[in-house]
Amino acid sequence: MDCYRFSYSIYHRPFRRSLFTSHGEWKIRSGIIVRLTDERGRAKQGEIAPIPWFGSESLASAIEWCQQIGDTITTRQIYDIPDNLPACQFGCGSALTAFTSTPNPPTQTELAMSALLPAGATAIECLPALVSQGYTTFKWKIGVLPIAQELAIWARLMAALLPGAKLRLDANGGLNYALAEQWLAAIAGSAQIEFIEQPLAPNLLAETIELARKYTVPIALDESVATFDRLQATYTSGWRGIYVIKPGIAGFPWQLAEFINRYQLDVVFSSVLETNVGKTAAMQLASKLNLTRSMGFGVDDWFE
Secondary structure (H helix, E strand, C coil), rough: CCEEEEEEEEEEEEEEEEEEEEEEEEEEEEEEEEECCCCCCCCCEEEECCHHHHCCCCCCHHHHHHHCCCEEEEEHHHHHCCCCCCHHHHHHHHHHHHCCCCCCCCHHHCCCCCECCCCCCHHHHHHHHHHCCCEEEEECCCCCCCCCHHHHHHHHHHHHCCCCCCEECCCCCCCCCCHHHCCCCCHHHHHCEEEEECCHHHHHHHHHHHHHHHCCCCCCCHHCCCHHHHHHHHHHCCCCCEECCCCCCCCHHHHHHHHHHCCCEEEEEECCCCCCCHHHHHHHHCCCCCCCEEEECCCHEEEC
């Protein structure tokens, strides 16, 4: 049984500007960098970046787990991290697999990326700078302002997009059925809309499946498939649309890869606003999968 020296450090990264979603305002991204060192002195890092309102553990729970590990950790202890700590599973699991992974994973410039726009009209102001950086796919948060106001901003945003650019609308489960239908009817026929993401709350899967059957606009699920157990349950319940998966809170990377490959899921990998440590691990995992959609890791502009 392999044994590693274990250490960790907690970080706090303020956003350049608050991130507003239907879950509320987010000002600071906090997480944990873990470090495993083997008997040969080789060290590998992983990142624990929880988002409890998405279904992961809290930062406090992750810190408590790190504290009880002590100075050493075995491979068996990593494999035994419980399912209620999915961010810890990914952080330690990705550090463990880094010992046997290729030394040069693909970089962000080598993989197609989508950029995260701020909610509201600020998105229009931020668009030119992101276009100049080479982005052609964008995600915009909806369900934050009254729908009439957001639809007006959406129309202006669509007019500002270059031909061929794609827009993803992310409701974070903040719409009710009637509002979701308003959005789906309004954006129907727009070839530049790639999909609308998580229009309804995760507990409304049957209603979301019904919307997917009624409207031609593709629907993606995010919060509904945030953790590995949710991903499994949602697939078993019949969802065959797009899966927006945040590797950083989706559990062990090897079980996630096996599930995606086994069922040939239509997947978008998405950021949990992690540091480069977690992002590199996610891109390393993506390089082993046949993902065809732009990855949602264009978030660098959100931090200093």
